[in-house]
Amino acid sequence: MTTENKTITPKTSKQTVLQAHNVRKSFGARGNVQQVLKGIDLRVAEGEFVGIMGASGAGKTTLLNVLATIDRSTEGTILIDGVDISKMKDSELSAFRRNQLGFIFQDYNLLDTLTVKENILLPVSLGKMKKQEAEAQFQSIAKILDIEALADKYPHEISGGQKQRTSAARALINQPSLVFADEPTGALDSKSASSLLRTMAEVNKQQGVTIMMVTHDPLASSYCSRVVFLKDGNVYSELYKGDKTRQAFFQEILNVQAVLGGDSVDAL
Amino acid sequence: MCRLCSGVTALTLFDLVKRSMRKNIKHYYLYFFALILSVVLYFVFATLQHDAAVAAQGTGTMGAAFQVAGILLVFIAGIFIVYANAIFLKRRSREIGLYQLIGLTKRAVARLLIIENMLLGIMALIVGIAAGMLVSRVFLLLLMKLIGYEAFIEVSFSTAAVIQTFFVFLAIFVLTTIQMVFTVYRNSLLSLFNSEKQGQHPRKPKTAASAILALLGIGLIAFGYWLSGRMLNAMIFFNMLAVLATVILGTYLIFRVTISWLLYRIRRSKNGHLGLANSLSLAPLMHRMKSNANSLTIITVLSAMTLTMTAAAYSLYYSTEQETQAIMPFDFMFENEAGLADDISQELDDNGISYQREAVETFVVPAEFEEKPAPFLERATDIALFSSEQLQQAGLDVDVPENGEASFHDVSVATLFNSVTLPFDLTLQDEGATTLSITEIAQQNVLNWSFFTSQIVVNEETYQSLKAQLASETGDAALQQMDGFHIAEEDMAAASAIYQQDKYKVSEPHVDYYSSYDGSIQSNGLLIFIAGFLGLVFLISTGSILYFKQMTEAEQEKQSYATLRQLGFTVKDIMRGIVRKQAFVFGLPLAIGLAHSIFAIQAASFLFRTDILFPASVAMGVYALIYLVFAVLAVGYYKKTVKAAL
Numbered sequence: 001m002t003t004e005n006k007t008i009t010p011k012t013s014k015q016t017v018l019q020a021h022n023v024r025k026s027f028g029a030r031g032n033v034q035q036v037l038k039g040i041d042l043r044v045a046e047g048e049f050v051g052i053m054g055a056s057g058a059g060k061t062t063l064l065n066v067l068a069t070i071d072r073s074t075e076g077t078i079l080i081d082g083v084d085i086s087k088m089k090d091s092e093l094s095a096f097r098r099n100q101l102g103f104i105f106q107d108y109n110l111l112d113t114l115t116v117k118e119n120i121l122l123p124v125s126l127g128k129m130k131k132q133e134a135e136a137q138f139q140s141i142a143k144i145l146d147i148e149a150l151a152d153k154y155p156h157e158i159s160g161g162q163k164q165r166t167s168a169a170r171a172l173i174n175q176p177s178l179v180f181a182d183e184p185t186g187a188l189d190s191k192s193a194s195s196l197l198r199t200m201a202e203v204n205k206q207q208g209v210t211i212m213m214v215t216h217d218p219l220a221s222s223y224c225s226r227v228v229f230l231k232d233g234n235v236y237s238e239l240y241k242g243d244k245t246r247q248a249f250f251q252e253i254l255n256v257q258a259v260l261g262g263d264s265v266d267a268l
Numbered sequence: 269m270c271r272l273c274s275g276v277t278a279l280t281l282f283d284l285v286k287r288s289m290r291k292n293i294k295h296y297y298l299y300f301f302a303l304i305l306s307v308v309l310y311f312v313f314a315t316l317q318h319d320a321a322v323a324a325q326g327t328g329t330m331g332a333a334f335q336v337a338g339i340l341l342v343f344i345a346g347i348f349i350v351y352a353n354a355i356f357l358k359r360r361s362r363e364i365g366l367y368q369l370i371g372l373t374k375r376a377v378a379r380l381l382i383i384e385n386m387l388l389g390i391m392a393l394i395v396g397i398a399a400g401m402l403v404s405r406v407f408l409l410l411l412m413k414l415i416g417y418e419a420f421i422e423v424s425f426s427t428a429a430v431i432q433t434f435f436v437f438l439a440i441f442v443l444t445t446i447q448m449v450f451t452v453y454r455n456s457l458l459s460l461f462n463s464e465k466q467g468q469h470p471r472k473p474k475t476a477a478s479a480i481l482a483l484l485g486i487g488l489i490a491f492g493y494w495l496s497g498r499m500l501n502a503m504i505f506f507n508m509l510a511v512l513a514t515v516i517l518g519t520y521l522i523f524r525v526t527i528s529w530l531l532y533r534i535r536r537s538k539n540g541h542l543g544l545a546n547s548l549s550l551a552p553l554m555h556r557m558k559s560n561a562n563s564l565t566i567i568t569v570l571s572a573m574t575l576t577m578t579a580a581a582y583s584l585y586y587s588t589e590q591e592t593q594a595i596m597p598f599d600f601m602f603e604n605e606a607g608l609a610d611d612i613s614q615e616l617d618d619n620g621i622s623y624q625r626e627a628v629e630t631f632v633v634p635a636e637f638e639e640k641p642a643p644f645l646e647r648a649t650d651i652a653l654f655s656s657e658q659l660q661q662a663g664l665d666v667d668v669p670e671n672g673e674a675s676f677h678d679v680s681v682a683t684l685f686n687s688v689t690l691p692f693d694l695t696l697q698d699e700g701a702t703t704l705s706i707t708e709i710a711q712q713n714v715l716n717w718s719f720f721t722s723q724i725v726v727n728e729e730t731y732q733s734l735k736a737q738l739a740s741e742t743g744d745a746a747l748q749q750m751d752g753f754h755i756a757e758e759d760m761a762a763a764s765a766i767y768q769q770d771k772y773k774v775s776e777p778h779v780d781y782y783s784s785y786d787g788s789i790q791s792n793g794l795l796i797f798i799a800g801f802l803g804l805v806f807l808i809s810t811g812s813i814l815y816f817k818q819m820t821e822a823e824q825e826k827q828s829y830a831t832l833r834q835l836g837f838t839v840k841d842i843m844r845g846i847v848r849k850q851a852f853v854f855g856l857p858l859a860i861g862l863a864h865s866i867f868a869i870q871a872a873s874f875l876f877r878t879d880i881l882f883p884a885s886v887a888m889g890v891y892a893l894i895y896l897v898f899a900v901l902a903v904g905y906y907k908k909t910v911k912a913a914l
Contacts, residue, residue: 070834070914091838098836109831113551117540123835125543134541151540170835 023076038233051221054230102171102179161192222250302352307396314429348809365460415793485521548845571861581799586883598752600780609751626662652720655731675708811898829913
């Protein structure tokens with residue numbers, strides 16, 4: 001699919017990972033329908049680190065859920081790696097999530113009964129990946145995320161930042177086409193948060209992993225290569241980092257947010 | 269929550285109770301179900317206990333058996349309800365904390381819970397007694413059928429049963445109330461809010477100590493099993509205690525140490541590559557093994573006892589006919605009373621009862637056994653000699669021994685000879701000290717037990733030569749003429765009544781096959797009914813407890829299922845791991861319980877002359893099947909939870 005008028009195109013001409021066209025999502029029964037997404041068009045290219053920002057109720061999480069195949073859109077098409085996910089059956093979606101996508105959640109969502117290593121290796125447990133291959137993959141990811149020493153610890157024995165790194169490692173173990181992160185720094189203190197974001201940016205650059213992150217924190221989104229702003233279920237505007245410093249990008253984000261109004265206060 | 273705080277001033281405590289009960293119906297139904305079930309079963313039991321038909325049928329033993337079983341039943345019901353209440357309270361601890369957080373005093377919260385408990389108790393009593401009335405007829409019919417009572421019966425409403433049920437559950441209600449008050453007063457707010465999250469994290473076992481204890485657990489059970497097959501000696505009482513102690517301790521160690529140790533080793537060998545199914549079975553099991561060790565041990569040991577009890581009772585009941593036949597091959601007999609035998613033949617003819625009258629000759633001589641497995645064999649004892657050909661003529665199924673050989677027929681001591689190697693010598697105390705070689709210990713008497721105990725069968729040739737020899741020594745005094753009667757099945761009752769008339773009572777004990785069988789079937793029928801009833805109650809209680817626990821675990825792990833679904837695992841993938849866990853949770857206590865009971869039954873098999881493999885297998889099979897139902901229910905609940913998780 002080539003660029004259409006309304007489609008937001010990144011400057012690079014890399015391969016498209018995600019292509020959303022006219023995505024709509026409504027909730028509620030007849031008579032009391034609330035449209036949360038009102039026709040979103042979005043294209044994410046390989047190697048991008050996209051931030052989705054917007055005030056509470058702007059539809060950030062709904063968009064993420066729809067794009068991440070956890071929820072179904074009411075209308076529109078979503079292609080991930082050229083595959084139309086809106087036409088897939090539930091079981092196909094599950095397999096697709098397992099093989100193509102990675103997830104990082106605000107609450108980490110680690111399994112309490114599993115060690116760090118077991119948690120990380122969980123997504124490959126039903127795949128065809130050989131044990132040695134999985135082990136090598138685990139070692140390299142654990143090294144990047146600096147959690148090698150924690151492999152045999154249980155989630156209750158490690159800090160929030162470490163848990164989120166574990167969660168990130170779990171998202172990356174499958175070498176997914178696209179990683180979705182939902183407020184990954186939401187439960188972290190500022191030091192752990194920036195440390196995690198630095199690592200994510202690094203993984204994005206060095207490993208070429210495509211990441212889409214929902215956040216309401218301008219500081220977090222300043223690590224992205226592009227930030228898309230949502231307002232009332234529509235794409236309001238977008239910013240590219242380009243060659244700007246992170247600080248300058250952060251300032252730009254704040255400016256857009258000021259115009260947008262909303263939750264700039266609770267971000268700090 | 270906010271609706272609650274704004275409204276709380278206007279609400280009376282009773283309103284609050286009504287509201288919370290309506291909102292929490294899901295939490296309640298589990299506890300409520302446990303209450304109702306206990307009431308139904310207890311009420312049925314009490315009704316039977318007070319039933320006129322049962323009382324009329326029964327002798328003194330019936331009442332005593334019911335009383336003991338009733339006490340046991342109260343215990344089981346009490347433990348079951350207290351346990352269900354504990355799970356119920358744990359699930360609601362957040363709510364209890366919330367009430368306190370919004371400003372209710374502990375006293376008020378306790379009062380609220382007590383009112384709730386009272387409402388639940390009263391409802392359970394009403395529903396339970398109503399349901400109990402409906403099903404008690406089924407149980408009464410079953411009991412009457414088991415004890416061979418065939419007249420029409422009607423269940424009458426028993427006020428005494430209602431009162432008895434009421435007081436038993438009043439006592440249990442007091443117990444649960446104390447439990448509730450304890451929960452409110454003893455726990456801090458913080459612990460109330462966190463109790464849902466509690467669960468231990470598996471620690472790395474101290475390898476050396478764990479390995480030793482783990483193997484000790486297996487060793488103790490193996491020793492107990494080994495000893496159970498060798499208990500029959502002078503130390504039998506001590507041996508039984510030792511078997512019980514080692515097996516119970518071994519079971520505890522298995523659950524407390526061995527399994528965790530094995531699981532830990534398996535897990536370590538996986539080195540992090542656990543796989544989904546193990547992540548959902550092995551890992552959560554390890555987490556809960558410590559807190560579950562006690563209850564699993566109790567469930568397993570009690571399962572084993574119940575299984576043994578029901579299997580033994582059913583075996584007794586099942587083999588009643590065979591056992592009675594083994595000790596009474598003739599329906600009734602007369603010893604040297606040809607006149608009476610003629611009289612009764614006449615009377616049977618008059619009543620149109622067809623019969624076969626068989627004459628059997630025997631003579632009695634003291635003899636000494638080479639092997640003496642029973643104390644009474646220490647000295648020379650009287651034996652009765654028979655000719656196998658004569659017995660065959662009389663319609664008995666006996667083998668013809670070789671010349672000079674003999675078979676021993678006394679089923680009351682036959683099992684004592686199990687450890688004796690055949691053949692051995694039997695020396696008659698005649699002048700020539702004739703020796704017979706015992707080549708067979710038969711499982712069947714050749715004469716009704718009430719006449720002679722040690723019955724020795726030789727072939728006709730040996731018999732005649734011994735008879736001639738003994739007659740020349742002692743005369744004919746030792747010679748006895750027996751008249752035995754075989755009655756057709758359908759006339760047994762009538763013939764028995766004729767035989768039991770006073771005029772035929774010349775020898776003690778005056779017993780016949782039919783009345784013996786009838787008496788045994790009554791007592792064994794009662795035994796299997798009570799054992800079966802208690803077994804059922806126990807089975808339902810333990811099955812429910814395991815099921816409740818699994819329900820709670822399913823709810824605690826909901827978030828994990830949501831995460832897994834999000835990561836792209838299908839319900840089917842997840843269920844595979846859960847089924848594996850259920851197989852473990854339900855299967856392990858059942859398997860170990862079955863193994864225990866198999867050895868227990870085997871150790872007790874000397875009580876049975878007949879083959880009890882079939883009845884014991886049936887009892888165990890039924891038990892396992894009911895367990896399976898609970899496992900399937902638990903899997904169903906998990907499936908619902910997993911499906912709803914995303």
